[in-house]
Amino acid sequence: MSAVNRFYDEYHFRPRVVWRIVREALWSAQERKRLTREALEFLRLRSDRRKLRQRPRRRGDSGMTDTGFQSGLQLRTAVLILLIVVFNTAGNVFLSIGMRREVNLRPGRGRISWRRPGSPRRAAAFGSVSPLLALFLVTFLLVLSWADYSYVQPASAAGYALVPLLAHAIAGKTCPRCAGAASP
Amino acid sequence: MKTAVCLTLVVLGGTGGDLCFSHAMKQVGEVASFRWTNLSRMFGRAARMPLMWIGIALHAVAFLSLVALLTWADVSFVVPATALSYAVGAAGAAVILGERVTTKRWAGIMLISSGVLLVLLG
Numbered sequence: 001m002s003a004v005n006r007f008y009d010e011y012h013f014r015p016r017v018v019w020r021i022v023r024e025a026l027w028s029a030q031e032r033k034r035l036t037r038e039a040l041e042f043l044r045l046r047s048d049r050r051k052l053r054q055r056p057r058r059r060g061d062s063g064m065t066d067t068g069f070q071s072g073l074q075l076r077t078a079v080l081i082l083l084i085v086v087f088n089t090a091g092n093v094f095l096s097i098g099m100r101r102e103v104n105l106r107p108g109r110g111r112i113s114w115r116r117p118g119s120p121r122r123a124a125a126f127g128s129v130s131p132l133l134a135l136f137l138v139t140f141l142l143v144l145s146w147a148d149y150s151y152v153q154p155a156s157a158a159g160y161a162l163v164p165l166l167a168h169a170i171a172g173k174t175c176p177r178c179a180g181a182a183s184p
Numbered sequence: 185m186k187t188a189v190c191l192t193l194v195v196l197g198g199t200g201g202d203l204c205f206s207h208a209m210k211q212v213g214e215v216a217s218f219r220w221t222n223l224s225r226m227f228g229r230a231a232r233m234p235l236m237w238i239g240i241a242l243h244a245v246a247f248l249s250l251v252a253l254l255t256w257a258d259v260s261f262v263v264p265a266t267a268l269s270y271a272v273g274a275a276g277a278a279v280i281l282g283e284r285v286t287t288k289r290w291a292g293i294m295l296i297s298s299g300v301l302l303v304l305l306g
Contacts, residue, residue: 093259095251095254096254096259100254140205141209141227142218142223144205144209144210145209145210145212145215146214146215148277148281148283149202149273149281149283150274150277150278150283150285150289151289153202153269153270154274154289154292157267157296160264163260163264164260167259167260
């Protein structure tokens with residue numbers, strides 16, 4: 001914006017042009033009025049450009065000319081997507097562990113029962129799932145308030161590489177499909 | 185067969201729910217600060233939107249299908265297999281939400297889908 005101001009200043013205030021304009025204005029009242037009007041308009045426009053450069057950025061702006069704001073927005077988005085990945089991955093792994101150990105599901109008869117009724121491990125297995133998945137939902141909704149869904153969802157794909165690793169580390173499962181899981 | 189049915193419910197339910205959430209949160213507005221009072225006010229506004237509850241219902245269907253699937257399938261199969269929702273989600277975002285999905289983004293989604301194919305063939 002300062003470059004624009006500098007350009008207009010150097011163009012309009014060339015010495016030869018200034019002398020011609022002033023010489024004409026000296027002998028003509030109409031010319032003086034026109035010059036005064038145009039000078040005031042020029043100064044008002046210059047002031048508006050300066051105010052535009054100095055106005056504080058709103059969060060809704062694209063911020064393309066303010067690198068500080070843009071990098072802050074990207075940092076905020078990156079941190080929240082990282083949290084989405086971590087919470088979702090951990091929640092899914094603990095949910096799988098809990099369901100495998102504690103639940104009997106017989107699809108043909110449509111019955112669901114607990115493997116070990118009254119098991120204290122069930123509370124631990126499922127108790128860790130709810131806050132993790134709740135935190136995942138909260139961070140996911142927060143990011144969706146400003147970012148595109150078609151960006152957020154693929155960006156959280158790193159969780160698919162993390163799931164087999166976490167499953168192996170916590171539940172000791174082997175991973176024949178790790179090649180496919182790691183490709184995203 | 186039961187795996188395919190559950191997987192379809194997971195993908196369509198999850199994607200539909202996410203699209204509803206995205207639309208609802210855009211209507212609520214961008215989060216201004218991460219203070220507790222501001223966040224609770226924001227989620228209070230979101231809770232009063234019907235689209236949010238439709239999204240929750242769709243996610244409930246997807247979640248129940250996922251839970252059922254996890255009782256007989258490995259998590260290292262199920263979670264990557266549900267990555268089909270990326271392609272469905274991007275298409276839904278472009279068509280329903282009117283988002284601009286760039287070529288680079290589509291290329292990333294195709295890469296994810298190829299990973300899913302590798303998992304399913306494995």
